[in-house]
Amino acid sequence: xxxxxxxxxxxxxxxxxxxxxxxxxxxxxxxxxxxxxxxxxxxxxxxxxxxxxxxxxxxxxxxxxxxxxxxxxxxxxxxxxxxxxxxxxxxxxxxxxxxxxxxxxxxxxxxxxxxxxxxxxxxxxxxxxxxxxxxxxxxxxxxxxxxxxxxxxxxxxxxxxxxxxxxxxxxxxxxxxxxxxxxxxxxxxxxxxxxxxxxxxxxxxxxxxxxxxxxxxxxxxxxxxxxxxxxxxxxxxxxxxxxxxxxxxxx
Amino acid sequence: xxxxxxxxxxxxxxxxxxxxxxxxxxxxxxxxxxxxxxxxxxxxxxxxxxxxxxxxxxxxxxxxxxxxxxxxxxxxxxxxxxxxxxxxxxxxxxxxxxxxxxxxxxxxxxxxxxxxxxxxxxxxxxxxxxxxxxxxxxxxxxxxxxxxxxxxxxxxxxxxxxxxxxxxxxxxxxxxxxxxxxxxxxxxxxxxxxxxxxxxxxxxxxxxxxxxxxxxxxxxxxxxxxxxxxxxxxxxxxxxxxxxxxxxxxx
DNA sequence: CGCGTTTTTGAAGCCCCTCAAGTGTAGTGG
DNA sequence: CCACTACACTTGAGGGGCTTCAAAAACGCG
Numbered sequence: 001x002x003x004x005x006x007x008x009x010x011x012x013x014x015x016x017x018x019x020x021x022x023x024x025x026x027x028x029x030x031x032x033x034x035x036x037x038x039x040x041x042x043x044x045x046x047x048x049x050x051x052x053x054x055x056x057x058x059x060x061x062x063x064x065x066x067x068x069x070x071x072x073x074x075x076x077x078x079x080x081x082x083x084x085x086x087x088x089x090x091x092x093x094x095x096x097x098x099x100x101x102x103x104x105x106x107x108x109x110x111x112x113x114x115x116x117x118x119x120x121x122x123x124x125x126x127x128x129x130x131x132x133x134x135x136x137x138x139x140x141x142x143x144x145x146x147x148x149x150x151x152x153x154x155x156x157x158x159x160x161x162x163x164x165x166x167x168x169x170x171x172x173x174x175x176x177x178x179x180x181x182x183x184x185x186x187x188x189x190x191x192x193x194x195x196x197x198x199x200x201x202x203x204x205x206x207x208x209x210x211x212x213x214x215x216x217x218x219x220x221x222x223x224x225x226x227x228x229x230x231x232x233x234x235x236x237x238x239x240x241x242x243x244x245x246x247x248x249x250x251x
Numbered sequence: 252x253x254x255x256x257x258x259x260x261x262x263x264x265x266x267x268x269x270x271x272x273x274x275x276x277x278x279x280x281x282x283x284x285x286x287x288x289x290x291x292x293x294x295x296x297x298x299x300x301x302x303x304x305x306x307x308x309x310x311x312x313x314x315x316x317x318x319x320x321x322x323x324x325x326x327x328x329x330x331x332x333x334x335x336x337x338x339x340x341x342x343x344x345x346x347x348x349x350x351x352x353x354x355x356x357x358x359x360x361x362x363x364x365x366x367x368x369x370x371x372x373x374x375x376x377x378x379x380x381x382x383x384x385x386x387x388x389x390x391x392x393x394x395x396x397x398x399x400x401x402x403x404x405x406x407x408x409x410x411x412x413x414x415x416x417x418x419x420x421x422x423x424x425x426x427x428x429x430x431x432x433x434x435x436x437x438x439x440x441x442x443x444x445x446x447x448x449x450x451x452x453x454x455x456x457x458x459x460x461x462x463x464x465x466x467x468x469x470x471x472x473x474x475x476x477x478x479x480x481x482x483x484x485x486x487x488x489x490x491x492x493x494x495x496x497x498x499x500x501x502x
Numbered sequence: 503c504g505c506g507t508t509t510t511t512g513a514a515g516c517c518c519c520t521c522a523a524g525t526g527t528a529g530t531g532g
Numbered sequence: 533c534c535a536c537t538a539c540a541c542t543t544g545a546g547g548g549g550c551t552t553c554a555a556a557a558a559c560g561c562g
Contacts, residue, residue: 059387061387061391063395063396063477064477067395068395069391069394069395071387071390071391072387081380083376083379083380084380086373086376086377087377091384091387092387122337125334125337126337126338128334129332129334129335129337129338132332132383132386133342133343135383135386135387136312136322136323136342136343136386139320139322139386139389139390139393140312140314140320140322142390142393142394142438143320143393143437143438144314144318144319144320144438145314146517146518147517178539178540179540179541180540184394185394187394187395188518188519189518189519189520190540191518191519191520191521191542192517192518192519194541194542194543195518195542195543197541198542198543210527226314226315397549398549398550429507429508429509430510431508439551440550440551441508442510442511442550442551442552442553443549443550443551445509445510445511446510446550449510449511461559461560503562504561505560505561505562506559506560506561507558507559507560507561508559508560509556509557509558510555510557510558511554511555511556511557512553512554512556513552513553514551514552514553515550515551516549516552517548517549517550517551518547518548518549518550519547519548519549520545520546520547520548521544521545521546521547522543522544522545523542523543523544524541524542524543524544525540525541525542525543526539526540526541526542527538527539527541528537528538528540529536529537529538529539530535530536530537530538531534531535531537532533532534532535532536
């Protein structure tokens with residue numbers, strides 16, 4: 001079974017054995033990091049593209065008051081900006097949330113990998129577009145969704161992303177985020193996250209327990225999150241069913 | 252004087268006459284659009300990369316309840332995703348906010364333009380990284396800054412971006428956004444935006460009047476926005492002065 | 503001048519925050 | 533096996549920032 005990096009990219013474009021071998025070679029010397037370790041900090045000069053093979057990491061910024069805002073989760077298979085080497089310095093931090101296995105692909109190697117074959121090129125481009133789509137989706141959540149909707153939306157996003165790399169079963173997946181981390185991602189307080197989760201648990205919508213997400217009622221969760229919202233306002237209706245939770249990127 | 256597209260890209264990498272000619276040719280047949288016109292909608296298949304030469308546009312999503320969230324402003328010189336053609340359909344809308352002059356570069360042409368010369372490649376890559384940086388910056392604002400900070404931060408971002416394409420003077424720039432638009436970008440209500448602006452006006456911090464932004468006290472505005480925040484938490488302090496407002500991307 | 507859009511202001515209410523304390527739960531060492 | 537510690541989770545009470553609702557004033561444009 002190929003690693004999560006390969007599995008993620010295959011979801012964006014069909015990759016031949018040669019392509020897969022290139023990807024595996026590029027991530028051939030991963031390193032292990034403990035939880036809460038910064039891989040790279042604001043102001044550092046980036047030299048390589050990080051690829052998370054195991055565990056969870058995140059992008060985040062710290063504000064003067066000490067508040068933290070997480071801007072993205074990096075789950076198995078996820079990687080940093082493919083062209084990050086053309087920046088003089090990082091404008092945010094990337095740190096592990098759990099114990100991680102991380103490979104660092106030097107920028108020069110990455111540049112070659114992207115154009116190695118047309119399939120790989122397209123896979124990387126799509127991955128990049130999906131990442132941006134998720135960023136926009138987060139902005140929409142923070143701007144126009146209340147706390148319950150944000151939590152529901154994030155949980156669905158995570159569940160689908162985990163499923164896309166083969167790390168989710170029908171109703172559950174690993175979800176090692178603490179309530180503090182969820183709060184820092186959604187722009188809320190841990191206290192309020194706790195109340196939302198209690199409500200979801202009592203209403204049998206979803207449950208977060210000992211690092212595992214269990215979706216009790218996918219219908220209710222999608223309903224709360226208005227997860228299918230984008231489709232409602234299209235000029236041309238798409239009658240295809242099941243697209244709401246089948247997307248590569250979260251709505 | 253070259254168009255805003257050229258001016259923006261030159262800010263990211265030095266471009267020779269040949270490069271400039273390629274860019275001017277690519278945007279040679281712009282079209283005019285009235286304000287409040289959708290250039291492309293959610294669900295549409297993208298075929299070209301839009302380049303805003305004059306006027307303002309924005310990316311936005313509409314939620315089931317009818318609420319709008321703007322996820323990015325496209326000012327003169329700004330353009331859409333350079334690889335958007337590898338997506339089957341748009342997941343958000345792009346619409347004009349004012350009368351606009353917009354060029355559409357077909358995806359195939361764009362693919363060639365990006366790799367035409369190393370300088371152009373780097374300019375496009377950096378522009379893309381800055382766009383993502385701005386997206387992350389918006390997430391930070393929505394998550395961890397209060398209303399006054401968000402307004403101040405957005406105004407500074409816009410002012411600097413306008414200055415980068417030569418469209419700002421020492422203290423002012425055109426800013427044709429209504430308070431409703433600002434509210435839809437910051438995840439607030441127009442009523443509250445109005446109160447924030449009144450407060451800034453009364454405290455002689457900044458003023459928004461008849462489509463023009465006037466920064467009365469850049470010091471106060473930077474202070475309110477905590478615009479320099481990122482630098483405070485670097486591992487290695489950078490003693491260089493004046494970087495706070497000299498960045499290509501807003502903090 | 504007349505009309506639509508934008509801006510402005512007030513009053514009341516709710517969502518989420520802040521502060522504070524208490525309850526698990528896992529790991530460690532005696 | 534049980535203290536002890538550290539961390540995460542849980543719950544309550546009170547307050548504040550922003551929203552909602554409503555209406556009037558000002559602006560821009562034919």
